[in-house]
Amino acid sequence: MTIGASITKPTPRSGAFGPATHLACRECGHRTELGPHYACTECFGPLEVGYDFGTVTREQIESGPRSIWRYRSLLPVPDDVATFPNTDPGFTRLVKADNLARELGMRSLWVKDDSGNPTHSFKDRVVAVALAAARELGFTVLACPSTGNLANAVAAASARAGIRGVVFIPSNLEQAKVLTSAVYGGALVAVDGNYDDVNKLASEIAGEEPDWAFVNVNVRPYYAEGSKTLGYEIAEQLGWRLPEQVVIPVASGSQLTKVDKAFGELGELGLVEPTPYKVFGAQATGCSPVAAAYKSGHDVVRPVKPDTIAKSLAIGNPADGPYVLDVTRRTGGSVEDVSEDEIRDGIALLARTEGIFAETAGGVTVATLKKLLATGQLDPDSETVVLNTGDGLKTLDAIADRVGPTVTIPPSYDAFVATGIA
Structure with a gap:
């Protein structure tokens, strides 16, 4: 099949894509009708969904289901999408991470914990x-x-x-x-x-x-637009306002760019005050092509061969890498990377301080937050949100040799007392 060619499919029913009106090339801007298209026929650039939202209010959103479908008026889905069998993900908790903030010397820190989704990831x-x-x-x-x-x-x-x-x-x-x-x-x-x-x-x-x-x-x-719901939820759960800083793990890079898109849409629609915010990207050093491009001042992301325990971020040729660079530079953020040991330390730090067991991608994000603070790239006095995108039960091997029983004792009180735990 030729890149960007159409696939012959039945004509979608009226309103099948809700407020979506077209697909637009992210490189040249060429517009394509809604359909099974994913690459521009003019320049082979990636396509993105365009919208005519009309009027959307906080009250409309808040009256919706406690899932991503409360934002259906902002997504390329029909109004009745929630009536079809699906896993109804979203509206996961935003945790006020005071213990972690205190340890890192921060004023206000939140963890958007997406491990609570049906299959335990975003x-x-x-x-x-x-x-x-x-x-x-x-x-x-x-x-x-x-x-x-x-x-x-x-x-x-x-x-x-x-x-x-x-x-x-x-x-x-x-x-x-x-x-x-x-x-x-x-x-x-x-x-x-x-x-x-x-x-x-x-x-x-x-x-x-x-x-x-x-x-x-x-x-x-269409798939990529689902990541916008993370941005919508963060803003709503903060009381309809934007955080000053957000740290997001980078694999393909789509999640980071769509959270930024969500923040922009909320401001344009008057759902939040369009206040400035900084976006930071987090990668594992063993697969950090976007961080390398950012640090070298390049606009092109050179592919790498992944070698990291953070396998959910192990995409050596990230499709949205250049757009991550655009977002982080435009907002005043950056892209940083952390080592394998730092990733493991990040997992343990989040678990010890907030009772959240993150998979390796979450360890990358927490470790990057710590590194950004240490290098002065992130303001400890600005309200910050970090994303935990998955459950630590999926990546047990990463910490298997670091945790275990504190002691092993015979079944007697004297033996327990001898440990000094009491």
């Missing part, structure tokens, strides 16, 4: 929106290439929707993520290679299988 958000688009576009198979969390979300969503699911993963993925994809009963294909190899294969299959919706390939413009 990927449930993007998959739910992609599923809605796939249904309207007449696809019969829901699929994805994944570093793990997306595989979990697609497998669960396809099971819930009653459609066929096929997910592709690197063969060296964490066992917990393999099991929590396979349990839903769809096809799970392990590929010998890294994520970029898996993604390339998925793109080839998408071009040959017209009934397959690869959520992050041929319906990517």
Whole structure:
């Protein structure tokens, strides 16, 4: 299939994409009608959903369900989207992290904890929106290439929707993520290679299988919009205001750019005061092509071969890398990277201070927050939100050799007293 070519599908019903009106190229601005398109026919640039929102009020949003569908008037989904079987993700907790703030010397810190989603990562958000688009576009198979969390979300969503699911993963993925994809009963294909190899294969299959919706390939413009709901929720949960600083993990980079898009949309619609904010990106040093580009002052992100325990961030050729650079530079933020030991320390620090067990991506974000403070890039007196995008139970191996029983004793009171714990 030619890049950017259309896939012949049934005409979507009226209002199938809610307020969405078109797809626009992020490079040249060329507009395309709504449909199963993902690359510009003029320049091969990536496509993004454009909207005509009309009037949206806080009251309309607050009267909606406690899921991402409360923001359906801001997403490319029909008004009745919540009536179709889906995992209903979103509206996860925003935790006031006073203990962590105190330890780091910060005035005000929040953790947006997305481990509470149905498959315990933020990927449930993007998959739910992609599923809605796939249904309207007449696809019969829901699929994805994944570093793990997306595989979990697609497998669960396809099971819930009653459609066929096929997910592709690197063969060296964490066992917990393999099991929590396979349990839903769809096809799970392990590929010998890294994520970029898996993604390339998925793109080839998408071009040959017209009934397959690869959520992050041929319906990517819709899928990506699901990440906006993180930004919407943060603002609403803060009392309809924007934080001054936000730290976001970077894999493909889409999440960071969409949170920024959400903040901008809320300001334009008058739902929040459009106050300034800084966006910071967090990467693992073993896969840090965007951080490297930022630090060197480059606009082009050079691909790397991933080598990190943070496998959910191990995308060596991030599709949205250049746009991450645009957002962080425009807002006055930056992109930083942290070592494997710093990642493990970040996981332990968040767990010890706030009782939140993050997966390795969360460890990257917390460690990056600490590093940004130490290097003076982040203001400790400004209200800050950090994102935990997944559950630590998915990446137990990362901390397995660091935690365990404090002591092992015989079953006697004297032995307990001898430990000095009492």
